[in-house]
Amino acid sequence: MSVYDFTVHTSRGEQKPLSDYRGKVLLIVNTATKCGLAPQFKGLEQLHQKYKDEGLAVLGFPCNQFREQEPVKDSEMQETCQINFGVTFPLLGKIDVNGPDADPLYKYLKKEASGFLSSSIKWNFTKFLVDAEGRVVKRFSPTTKPNKIEGQIRKLLEGAKTETPVG
Structure with missing residues (x-):
């Protein structure tokens, strides 16, 4: 099993296979x-x-489970984040x-x-890094700023380029 086995919904309610x-x-x-961590949108x-x-x-997944800090409707999410934070990456x-x-x-x-201590998501902006094979590599806390993950992202991107395709 990998991340690629899941289908999620877009902000328009359409199915999106990962x-x-x-x-x-x-x-x-x-x-x-x-959320007080919303400035991380810029780093992402x-x-x-x-x-x-x-x-x-x-891939951003809006969540309203932590003190109801995501009041924006799905239909307005992409536009709101574009206007307020300059976000162009997908918000599902x-x-x-x-x-x-x-x-x-x-x-x-x-x-x-x-x-x-537990597997629960503690707060907004918990990050999961997934390699090009769909395997979860690492989890980062909400307070880990996106730029602190950059080196690990580069390593995974380099590894994805050097892998020989099977077949």
């Missing part, structure tokens, strides 16, 4: 526009701009990351990369 990102390094983040966008042509995809449909209604993708991510 297999569409096969061969890319992914940075998956639960986001919230009213910088990573997106710098590495998207080399095979990085940043709003999800739960914890509890009985947690999105299956997040159940998988938490199982593959448990957090400190």
Whole structure:
């Protein structure tokens, strides 16, 4: 099993198979526009701009589970984040990351990369780095700034370029 086995919903309610990102390094983040960590949108966008042509995809999953800090409707999410934070990377449909209604993708991510003391997502802007094979490589805390992950992203992108295709 890998991240590519999951299908998520776009902010328009359409299904989006993560297999569409096969061969890319992914940075998956639960986001919230009213969170004190929302300035991280800028750092995530910088990573997106710098590495998207080399095979990085940043995927934002809005979540309203932490003090209701994501009041924006799915239909307005991409535009709101573009206007307020300059975001051009995909923001998918709003999800739960914890509890009985947690999105299956997040159940998988938490199982593959448990957090400190428990697997629960502690707050907005928890980040999961996924290699080009769809394997979860590492989990980063909400307070880890995106630029602190850049070196690991570069290593994964370099590794993806040097791998010999099978077949």
